[in-house]
Amino acid sequence: MNVLTARQKGVAVFLAVALVVLIFELIRRRRLREEYAWLWMLTGIGVLVLAVWDELLAGLSVLIGSASPPPTLFFFGVLFLVLICLQYAVRISALTVQVKNLAQKVAILEDQARPSPPADRPTASR
Amino acid sequence: MLAEGRGLAVIPARDESASIQETLARVAEAAPHLDLVVVDDGSSDGTREAALAAGARVLSHPFWLGYGAALQTGFKYALAKGYRWVVTIDADGQHDARDIPSVAEPVLAGTADISVGSRFLADPDYPMDALKRAGVRFFRWVYRALAGRSITDPTSGFKCLNGAALAFCARDVFPHDYPDTDMMITLQKARFRIVERPARMRARRAGRSMHARFSGRVYYVFKVTVSILATVFRESHGYLGESPVPARGPGPASRSPAAEKMS
Numbered sequence: 001m002n003v004l005t006a007r008q009k010g011v012a013v014f015l016a017v018a019l020v021v022l023i024f025e026l027i028r029r030r031r032l033r034e035e036y037a038w039l040w041m042l043t044g045i046g047v048l049v050l051a052v053w054d055e056l057l058a059g060l061s062v063l064i065g066s067a068s069p070p071p072t073l074f075f076f077g078v079l080f081l082v083l084i085c086l087q088y089a090v091r092i093s094a095l096t097v098q099v100k101n102l103a104q105k106v107a108i109l110e111d112q113a114r115p116s117p118p119a120d121r122p123t124a125s126r
Numbered sequence: 127m128l129a130e131g132r133g134l135a136v137i138p139a140r141d142e143s144a145s146i147q148e149t150l151a152r153v154a155e156a157a158p159h160l161d162l163v164v165v166d167d168g169s170s171d172g173t174r175e176a177a178l179a180a181g182a183r184v185l186s187h188p189f190w191l192g193y194g195a196a197l198q199t200g201f202k203y204a205l206a207k208g209y210r211w212v213v214t215i216d217a218d219g220q221h222d223a224r225d226i227p228s229v230a231e232p233v234l235a236g237t238a239d240i241s242v243g244s245r246f247l248a249d250p251d252y253p254m255d256a257l258k259r260a261g262v263r264f265f266r267w268v269y270r271a272l273a274g275r276s277i278t279d280p281t282s283g284f285k286c287l288n289g290a291a292l293a294f295c296a297r298d299v300f301p302h303d304y305p306d307t308d309m310m311i312t313l314q315k316a317r318f319r320i321v322e323r324p325a326r327m328r329a330r331r332a333g334r335s336m337h338a339r340f341s342g343r344v345y346y347v348f349k350v351t352v353s354i355l356a357t358v359f360r361e362s363h364g365y366l367g368e369s370p371v372p373a374r375g376p377g378p379a380s381r382s383p384a385a386e387k388m389s
Contacts, residue, residue, distance in 0.1 A: 100191050100302050104199040107165070107185040108206060 003054040003069045012051035012073060019044035039087055043080040050076060131210035133230070135160045136200030138193055138283075139217035140167040143176045149219045150180045156223035157230075160213065163203055167196040173217075193283075194305040201287075201296045213286045221284040222326040229323045230286040239291045239318040242277070242310075243284030243325025252327065261347060265307040268351075272358055273314040277322060280307040284325050291318055301353060304346055308353035315357070 004012070023040050026032035050057045050073055061072040135153050139146055146164065153162060164177040168190035177184045185199055197214055204212045211233055215221045225243055232238035245252050246262075254262065265280045287295065294316060301309060314320060 096302070097298055100195050101298075103187050103189065103191055104195065104202055107187050107199055108203050111183065111185050111203070 003058050004051065004073075008070060009051055012047060016044050016048035016051060020048065036087070036091075039080065039084045043077065043084070046080060047073065047077060131234070132208065133157075133160045133211045133213065134200070134204045134207070134209040135162045135213045135215060135226070136165060136197060136204065137162065137182075137215055137217050138165045138167060138196035138200065139169060139173050139177065140190070140193070140196070141169045141171045141173060142217040143169070143171045143173045145219045146173055146176050146217050147180045149215070149217050149223070150177065150182050152219070152223040153215060153226065157213070157226045160226070161209070163200055164217070165196040165199045165203075167191055167193070192302040192304075194300060194309075195302040197305060198296060198300050198302070201292045201300075205289075205292055205296055209289075209292075211286060211288050212292055214283060216283045220327050222328060225284070225323070225325040226286075229284060229325055232321045232323065233286045233288050237319070238321040239288050240313060240320045241286040242279060242282050242320065242322045243286075244277075244279035244282055244322040245325055245327040246278040247322055248324035248326045257343065261343070264347070265350070268354055269307055269311060269314075272354065273311050275314065275320075277310060277320070279322065280310050282325070294318070304350060306350055308350050308357055311354055312357050 020041060023032065023037050023044060027034060027037050050060070057069045057072055060066075060076075061069045064072065064075060066072045066075065135157065137146075137149065137153070142149075150162060150164070153160065162182050164173075164182045164184045166174040166177065166184055166186040168187045174184050174186050185203055187196065187199065191199075200214070201212060211230070213226055213230055215223065215226070221243065225248075229241050229243040232241045262279075262281065266277065269280050270276045291313065294313070295305075295309075299312060310320065
């Protein structure tokens with residue numbers, strides 16, 4: 001099976017290496033936290049491995065029923081993107097709960113910090 | 127009767143400046159021994175100022191969090207302040223505050239943990255458009271199928287909760303947007319005793335319903351349905367088993383873990 005042309009392989013390897021280098025650089029500058037980087041890193045390394053390992057790409061193409069190898073590369077790229085989005089959605093959900101709890105606490109603490117209770121409350125019964 | 131233990135009326139409000147003062151006055155008149163707290167959910171129309179001007183205590187979310195989160199802020203406040211029971215009532219004035227004593231009665235008597243004000247028990251022919259009627263029927267059916275009991279008004283915002291129910295609802299299981307049928311099923315599964323009492327509803331006079339837009343309604347039905355399915359799945363996997371079996375009757379709320387967290 002003719003796997004990837006030299007040009008296809010070159011582009012895939014270049015992009016994968018660029019992605020891995022970019023991610024590493026972002027981590028080094030503390031712009032990206034490691035917990036978000038691992039799926040991205042996996043994506044870059046995965047594409048790199050598939051691009052250079054002809055037999056693996058050919059085998060996976062047969063496995064998923066792909067007519068030719070280049071779409072296989074796309075398929076796994078998209079699959080990882082979906083996983084990354086899902087990871088973000090999970091994280092956003094957790095952050096939403098945390099932000100909600102913080103805002104509720106702020107609302108209650110703000111009330112406690114108010115210097116004097118509202119005057120002549122019609123319902124005071126303590 | 128309402129003087130038993132310390133009770134708090136929680137009134138979640140979002141952009142209800144036109145009706146909040148009248149609602150506060152009606153609640154104060156109908157239940158003079160009840161303390162009031164308005165939870166302003168990031169309103170931009172002066173709801174907070176209107177409620178403060180009426181002499182109410184106001185908890186203000188720094189930004190919009192959702193109707194459920196507003197209720198929960200009130201629950202957390204009640205637990206932190208040691209209230210023994212809470213009545214939730216909508217700020218738009220649709221709930222008739224004169225029904226507070228009858229809705230609260232089962233909780234105060236210790237025969238229920240949660241009492242729900244049902245507009246359909248008060249008026250079986252309560253007017254609704256076709257879409258809403260279908261929605262209410264659907265959620266009634268789902269509730270009966272999953273909770274094993276029936277409820278006439280699974281989406282009512284007029285409720286009374288005792289300390290154990292408050293502590294449960296102060297946890298992160300409580301939905302921040304629409305705590306309706308899904309939460310009722312969760313509470314039923316957690317073996318809280320739920321009863322319904324008739325509650326009259328008045329036509330909305332000002333402001334805007336949460337469910338006015340069609341897209342909002344579609345999302346609402348989708349969200350609550352998914353949430354119900356998740357509830358059932360969690361329950362069957364012992365998720366609710368983590369929670370202690372709720373104490374019965376209006377117990378001292380300040381001993382709950384949620385109250386400790388708040389203090």
